[in-house]
Amino acid sequence: MKDITTGASLGVTGTMEASQGKGQSVEILASDLVLYGKCDPDTYPLQKKGHSMEFLREIAHLRFRTNTFGAVMRIRHALAFAIHKYYNDRGFFYLHTPIITGSDAEGAGEMFHVTTFDLKNPPRTESGEIDYDKDFFAKPTNLTVSGQLEGELGALSLGEIYTFGPTFRAENSNTPRHLAEFWMIEPEMAFWDLNDNMDLAEDFLKYLIRYTLDNCREDLDFLNKMIDNGLIERLEFVLGNSFIRLPYTEAIKILEAADRKWEYQVGWWRDLQAEHERYLVEVHFRCPVILTDYPKTIKAFYMKQNDDGLTVRAMDVLFPGIGEIIGGSQREEDLDKLTQRITELNLPLKDLWWYLDTRRFGTAPHSGFGLGFERLVLFMTGMSNIRDVIPFPRTPRNAEF
RNA sequence: UCCUCAGUAGCUCAGUUGGUCAGAGCACCUGACUGUUAAUCAGGGGGUCCUAGGUUCAAGUCCUAGCUGGGGAGCCA
Numbered sequence: 001m002k003d004i005t006t007g008a009s010l011g012v013t014g015t016m017e018a019s020q021g022k023g024q025s026v027e028i029l030a031s032d033l034v035l036y037g038k039c040d041p042d043t044y045p046l047q048k049k050g051h052s053m054e055f056l057r058e059i060a061h062l063r064f065r066t067n068t069f070g071a072v073m074r075i076r077h078a079l080a081f082a083i084h085k086y087y088n089d090r091g092f093f094y095l096h097t098p099i100i101t102g103s104d105a106e107g108a109g110e111m112f113h114v115t116t117f118d119l120k121n122p123p124r125t126e127s128g129e130i131d132y133d134k135d136f137f138a139k140p141t142n143l144t145v146s147g148q149l150e151g152e153l154g155a156l157s158l159g160e161i162y163t164f165g166p167t168f169r170a171e172n173s174n175t176p177r178h179l180a181e182f183w184m185i186e187p188e189m190a191f192w193d194l195n196d197n198m199d200l201a202e203d204f205l206k207y208l209i210r211y212t213l214d215n216c217r218e219d220l221d222f223l224n225k226m227i228d229n230g231l232i233e234r235l236e237f238v239l240g241n242s243f244i245r246l247p248y249t250e251a252i253k254i255l256e257a258a259d260r261k262w263e264y265q266v267g268w269w270r271d272l273q274a275e276h277e278r279y280l281v282e283v284h285f286r287c288p289v290i291l292t293d294y295p296k297t298i299k300a301f302y303m304k305q306n307d308d309g310l311t312v313r314a315m316d317v318l319f320p321g322i323g324e325i326i327g328g329s330q331r332e333e334d335l336d337k338l339t340q341r342i343t344e345l346n347l348p349l350k351d352l353w354w355y356l357d358t359r360r361f362g363t364a365p366h367s368g369f370g371l372g373f374e375r376l377v378l379f380m381t382g383m384s385n386i387r388d389v390i391p392f393p394r395t396p397r398n399a400e401f
Numbered sequence: 402u403c404c405u406c407a408g409u410a411g412c413u414c415a416g417u418u419g420g421u422c423a424g425a426g427c428a429c430c431u432g433a434c435u436g437u438u439a440a441u442c443a444g445g446g447g448g449u450c451c452u453a454g455g456u457u458c459a460a461g462u463c464c465u466a467g468c469u470g471g472g473g474a475g476c477c478a
Contacts (some may be wrong), residue, residue: 006428019436027436047412047428049439054470055412109477146478171476172402184478263474274474327478372478385471397469 006048007039007065053388060392060401068226071219072389075212076377080164082211083185083373086204087162092187095154095161097147102139103351110170111142112180143168147186148368149302149355152331155188155366156358162187164373172396176385177322179374181394188368194304194313194330197367198290201317201326202243204371205288209239212380228382234320235380243288248311251276251291254284271298274323281318289318301341303329304365315369322379328369335359 004010011034019027045059046066056063063069084094100114116136117123123134132140147163154161167184187200213220213235224231255266255276264273272291280289293311296303303312317326332338338359342349349356377389387393392401 041429042411045411047439049412049427051412057470167478169477173476174402175474175476176472178477182478324478370478375478 003035003038005039005041005044007041007044007046008035009037009039010035053385057387057393064391067222069388071216071222072377072381072383073391074219075216075223075381076389078212078216079208079373079377079380082208082215083162083164085211086207087160087187090160092160092162092189093154093158095147095151095158095163097144097150097154097163097165099144099166100137100141101144102137102141103149109145111145112168112170114141114143145169146184146370148188148370149352151186151188151368152302152355152366153358155190155368156362156364160187160189160192174396176387177375177378179386179390179393179395182386182390183373185371185373186368188366190364190366192330192367193365194292194315194367197328197330197369198243198245198292198315201290201315201328201369201371205317205326205376206239208376209235209380213239223382228384231382234382238288238319241287243290243317244285245290245292246280247293248272248291248295249293251280251289255279258284269295269297277318277323281320281323288320291316291318296341299329301345301347302331302338304332305337305341313367317369319379322375325375325379326369326371328367330365330367333359333363333365335363 012028012030013032014028014030016026016028019025046062051066056066056069064073087094114137115122117130117134123131125131132138135141144167146167147165151161151163163184163186165183166181168181169178170180171178187204189196189200192200213232220232220235249268251272252266252268255262255272258279260279262273263275264270266276271294280291281287292313292315293306294314294316295310296305296312299312299314303314305312312332313330315326315328316324319325332341335356339349339356342352374386374389377383378386381389383389387395
C-alpha cells in the first residue's frame with residue numbers, strides 16, 4: 001500500500017456497491033489489487049490539489065491527468081465530432097485542402113516556410129538569389145494560413161463543402177487568443193449569399209452549443225463550478241437569443257454616439273478595434289453581433305463588392321469574451337471585378353490563375369466563413385487562455401513536447 | 402512587436418524605509434490516528450531569492466540589460 005501514491009497506475013478487481021462515504025455514490029470493495037506503475041512522489045509534479053494553469057502548461061505532457069484538462073479535452077473532442085456530424089447531416093463534403101501551399105496570396109498573415117534546403121548553404125542562382133528551382137517543390141512553399149481559396153474550388157464543383165484542419169501563422173502574436181498552429185473550420189457554399197452565410201454561421205454555432213450542453217453536461221458542470229461560474233448561463237443565453245445583424249456603417253454611428261472616450265479613434269474608414277467590438281457586444285447589445293458590409297479597404301481581396309463601390313459583403317461574428325469568432329463573406333464571383341481588386345492590392349495575379357479559373361469557367365455566387373476551432377473551445381469551456389484548450393500549444397518561442 | 406506587472410522551497414505565496422530575511426501553507430518523509438474524499442495531529446528534511454553586470458560598509462530588497470511568465474494592445478481565427 002505504501003507504493004500507491006498520487007499518479008500511480010492501478011488495477012482493481014472487486015464488487016461495486018453503494019457507498020456509505022460522503023460525496024460519492026458508489027465504491028469498490030476490492031478483492032484484488034495490481035500496481036502497474038509506481039509514481040515517485042518526490043519527483044511527480046502533480047499533487048492532489050489545485051495547480052496554476054501556468055504551471056500545468058510547463059508540464060503539458062502530464063496535464064491531461066487533471067480534472068480540468070480532462071474536461072477540456074473531452075469537450076474539444078465532442079466539438080470536433082459535432083462539427084463533422086453537423087456538416088455531414090446537411091450534405092456538406094469534407095474537403096482536404098493542402099497543408100503545404102505554393103501560394104502566398106491568401107494575405108492572411110506571415111507564413112512558415114517549407115524547404116529541404118540546408119539553411120547554412122542553400123543553392124544560389126548566378127545572381128546570388130536562393131535558387132528555389134533546386135528545392136523539393138521547385139518553388140518557394142509555405143504552411144497554409146487558410147484553406148479558403150482551395151475550398152472555393154471545391155464548393156464550385158461539389159456544392160457545399162467544409163474544411164477542418166490545421167492552420168499556421170508565423171505572426172509574433174503573444175496573446176491568450178492566438179496560436180502559431182491552430183485548427184480552423186471553413187465551410188464554403190455555391191449559390192449561397194451573405195444572408196444564407198449568416199444563417200449558417202448562427203445555426204452552426206447554436207448547434208455546437210446545444211450538442212455540448214446535451215453531451216458534456218458533467219464536464220460543463222465541473223468547469224462551471226471550478227473555472228467560470230457564468231459559463232453555462234452564457235452558453236444558454238447565446239443559444240436562446242438571435243444574433244444582432246448590423247451593417248458596419250450603423251455600428252460606427254452607435255460608437256460615435258457612445259458616451260465614452262476611445263483609445264482608438266472611431267471613423268468610417270478605420271477597422272474596429274477590440275474596445276469597439278467589446279462595447280457593441282458586451283455593453284450596447286449584450287448579445288452576439290454579426291457585423292456586415294465593411295469598407296473594402298480593410299477587408300480581403302476576394303470579398304464581393306457592393307453596388308456602392310465602397311463596401312464589401314463581409315461578415316464578422318462577434319462573441320462576448322473572445323471577440324471575433326467567425327470571419328466570412330460572400331465571394332466576388334465577377335472575374336473583372338476580382339482581377340481589378342487583385343491588381344489594386346498588388347497581389348501576384350499570375351500565381352492565382354487556378355483560383356481565377358473558377359470565375360472564368362462558369363462562375364457562381366458563393367459564400368463561406370472561417371471559424372477558429374480553439375476560440376470555439378475557449379468559449380465553450382470558459383477557459384481564459386487559448387494555450388489551455390489545445391493539447392500541445394505552439395506559440396512564439398515555444399514548441400515543447 | 403509595444404505597454405504593464407511579476408520571477409523567493411516541488412506548488413501557491415509573504416518578506417516593512419537596503420541592516421537576524423531564508424519564512425508560511427500545501428506537498429514530501431517519519432510516527433500516531435482514521436468511513437477517508439484537497440483527511441487530522443506531532444515531528445523532520447528541503448533554497449543558485451530567474452541570469453549577468455552595477456551602486457553600497459551592506460542587496461531577496463535599489464539601478465541596467467537579458468530570459469521566462471501573467472494581463473492589456475496591435476496583427477488576426
